[in-house]
Amino acid sequence: MPWNFGRVLTERENPLREPGTWLEPGSAHLDVSMHEWMTGLGLDNETVALGYALNTSYGNDAHDISALMMLARAAFSTAQRRHLPEGVVGYTVRGGAQRIPEAMARALVTEVRFDKAVTGIEDSASEVSVHCADGSLYRGDRVVCAVPFPALRKIGLRPELVGRQAQAVADLPSQPMTQLYFATKSDFWEHDGFAPSLFTDGPAGMVAASRRGEDPERVTGLTAWVMGRNALRLDSVSSERASATVVEEVESVRPAVRGQLEYIGRQSWAADPFAGGGWAYFRPGQITRFGSVMSAPHGRVHFCGEHLARIDRGMEGAMESGERAAEEIIS
Template structure:
């Protein structure tokens, strides 16, 4: 079956090459165009898996990655002492494609043994241990809400209102009334002002579409149901450090041994010289006979099909002709993106022994969350300071050294016991990565109804992959899902 399909495909591609002669290779100072059947733009997991899936069918494919590093938002900071993950780290138990790829490419998956140390809270100018939160005067929420820990207010309330049962429910018109901002939904459902205030701090997505977040809750619950896990309950499907493993025999959430970057690197190694780095795509010009792709460095490529596996936040910087139109143009140019910025370091001395509070903490001031984690293989505990949404955007305005100095002094101001006991190592803000421009897509209210269906429909010879182009999954698995779908579309057309 596979062999037959391969024959048909090769025949079809060869026919198109023969019957539609391409323009001369050289004119003036232009570089010769390199010919291939499919160009994939973007070397994140979606683009890599798309290229690998096509290569499996003997399709000639070239992947162009703009930066000099492969992997996109799968990014292990190998040069930093504690090797923090700047991007993805958790492989959920229902990540079928990720698990398959790791096994195929001899990349080891290991149980996530990181342990998040308990969280205290600095709210309304008062320190409160999590165990005292419900009864604390700093807790201004009414009965029915006050039992929810500050960090979880937004997600818990939203989960309680989530009507979605199936993974594709979010695309059905039946739930369109939930395509409103989380804020609007909360107000309509009588959520208190105090809860809204906390949710706006812990849930930077308050102005995003409730429907999009509900899909993620449903997907998270599905993942958790796979292996008896407790799903991450903070403002992200990945939680603070995600699902907690319950016992030695239930490796619910797993990590990639040696760091997440090992997976994209292994896919790139399997693709060999079909992967080119340092190639920022500037233009895609499509005609009846093929697609011309030009990079900023002047290199040119000619292909039958192109896959954009770049986020819409950067696809909008590529000149594409014919132009996008209608709802798809709205999607490419207006889909929202969300930022996160994180500082990483090592706890030199256990400051919590001085003040008796829990080690990790949340504040409703400049510092959002500081997590202290026991990480296997590292003597000292590591910490990360996590900023999302507008808080991340504010930090991103500063150069890294100034941002780190500000974060350190702010932490020492609200929690004096930390002074001199935290050693900062690095800072990474995804909005400042100009080839990604955010940690993830995020539908604004109304955008699901407006363009979620149309946004991934092939545009002439251009197909779409990327976590934003998912239908049922999230995170790395969403990227792989979309890459696989784009490859299937092309195989189907050829």
């Protein structure tokens, strides 16, 4: 199936035995496009377009993403599965993943201050000052800067970053990603006999059933996960127009859905000034250019976030990089 083809292929054909080896110089030959890597396996352009580029989670298409990143991601998934008991495909957090940082915040000695937009970070060599949009100012010995690169681009960092590290902050892309949320007026899947979720090759992207209630089997709504250029197109129109675009497509490919979706709202990560995209990805060649320098401390400023993870991906990557930044400060 299109949504799984690339994942299965990168796990099955993966020359990386362990996650973490992607940053080693010996892996640099894999820092080519997914298109080049997949066609190198003997697949034709149509298969690459169907098997990688359809509503892909990384990049806009198979030319826009480094195969090395996808192989690192696959090595991470394979390694994670080794720790899972037989028959378990993964875990989720009861009440949503937001419960994790909330629990972490409760364990801190000092209170977390919310609603503070950082506009500048200034390192005077003896201390660091953090300036916020509301005029407040914080001083400390060190700063851990945990924002994604699109957000960091808007923060005035003094002294400025230089060389390839500055280039990485300026150039590393973040995944355009928009979600539209729907409630369902009926269990329409009971009528046509298909699974509640569907995957399209149009502007609705992947429309996945959510199961957020007490009963993990019960469908509580549908979420359209729209990636890449289609996400940017939906961001460029009103929320109602975006919803109509998705509903029209879903209804046209699946008649049982007609009149059964109630629009709740839209969330765009690309349009969020504090995110700039769903997650970072590397274009072909960017791992070789930026991988060894992008997380380096800059005076008293240390960097972390999922985009700077060395072994893990996603939330685990964010935590791993946070531990690395803490070790830099302690050591």
